[in-house]
Amino acid sequence: MDKEKRTLLLAAPRGFCAGVDRAIQIVERALEKYGSPVYVRHEIVHNRYVVENLEKKGAVFVDELADIPTDVPVIFSAHGVAKSVPEEAEKRNMFYIDATCPLVSKVHREAERHQKDGLEIILIGHRGHPEVIGTMGQLDEGQITLVETVAEAKEFAPKQADKELAYLTQTTLSVDETKEIVAVLQARFPTIQTPKKEDICYATTNRQTAVKALAQRCDGLLVIGAPNSSNSMRLVEVGQKAGCDTVALVQRATDIPWEMLNACRTIGITAGASAPETLVEEVVAAFSKRFDVSLEEIVTNEEQVVFKMPRVLEA
Missing domain, CATH: 3.40.1010.20 (4-hydroxy-3-methylbut-2-enyl diphosphate reductase, catalytic domain)
Structure with missing residues (x-):
């Protein structure tokens, strides 16, 4: 039997922003420079796939500084911390790296x-x-x-x-x-x-603009991201307000609500600023298994922003 046809519209820009990319690189470079384990206070970014991959490389994620030995590096997440956190780290003579965007x-x-x-x-x-x-x-x-x-x-x-x-x-x-x-x-x-x-950062603004453009052309919209990711949840809301009736947040391809999308012929796909492109590719592959898929990328902006690494990791 011939597969049913589906059109997938990919938002651009989507996925990682410069702040998220920098934060992940900070953890990876710290592991390369200091070895495992490197501790991270809270999720480095709000995405379980990213966190689990870093755990496999030797990162240890904890809730508070009290959960960390004093003789290992600790990294503060991209979301930023209260001043009391580095103050406490200094009192405990901890070596810390700030990955705040x-x-x-x-x-x-x-x-x-x-x-x-x-x-x-x-x-x-x-x-x-x-x-x-x-x-x-x-x-x-x-x-x-x-x-x-x-x-x-x-x-x-x-x-x-x-x-x-x-x-x-x-x-x-x-x-x-x-x-x-x-x-x-x-x-x-x-x-x-x-x-x-x-x-409101450039990446948040650009991703919301891209979703508005998608919503005008699709009858279903998937936002790839985590439920505790603020920017991803905002993309869901923006898609709904922009006129797309069927909008869902999915963390990865296994979460795709196929029944919900059953009547949709043109599906928009975007990813929150903490979601890697690998998860977008995974979702596209899942559609390609079920349907005869045509892909189109809707470009509303191009991003060239790059943030420097902390000096301690530059060498």
Whole structure:
């Protein structure tokens, strides 16, 4: 029997961003330079496939510094950490390497600068996300107010009426939803200071733009990524809001919801910034086994961003 035809539209850009690529390389280079084991505090990036591959090479992932011997290297994840974490590492005489994405570090420095300038700071982000915990932890508790929704933006009350305000954002938010929150804050507080350069990172913005383009042309959309990956979950939401009725998050090919996609003839595929291209290839291969597949890549942007390695790993 002839296979049914399916058209797969691949988003470009998709998958690894420069910050994720750098973080993974930091772990791999540390293993090469110092040998196994190298400890990593929390998942280096939010993707189990990546974490499991690094575990096979000798990386050990733990929740807290207390779980790590003091005589081995420790790496902090790409999401960033509160200042208390490196301070604790130094007290314990631990050798650590910070794999925080430079674009997250930029937000950290903004927070410090706003505090130095005497501004009250609002952070737009998701409660409990490691990046938000790390950013809020750059300053003393209570110095940054988290705003997660438009409703919270409408209810926000400054601690001091005479103090100027500034806002920062998590780097992996929905661009459109963040605009709505910012619009509320600016309407209520016209003099609120904005980031000098957009806090939502280039990769998040580009991947969401690509999904919007896909959603106009497909009747099914798969986002390859992890459920604890903020940027991947935002891609699901963006696809749904852009008009695609059938959208699913899958971690890899074994998760593909075939019944859900049964009526779909054109399927868009993208990957969150923590998902490797190997998983995209795996999903395409799974479709090729079942269907007569035609592939088309939808290019909405080209990325050339590369971040430097920490000096200790450059040699």
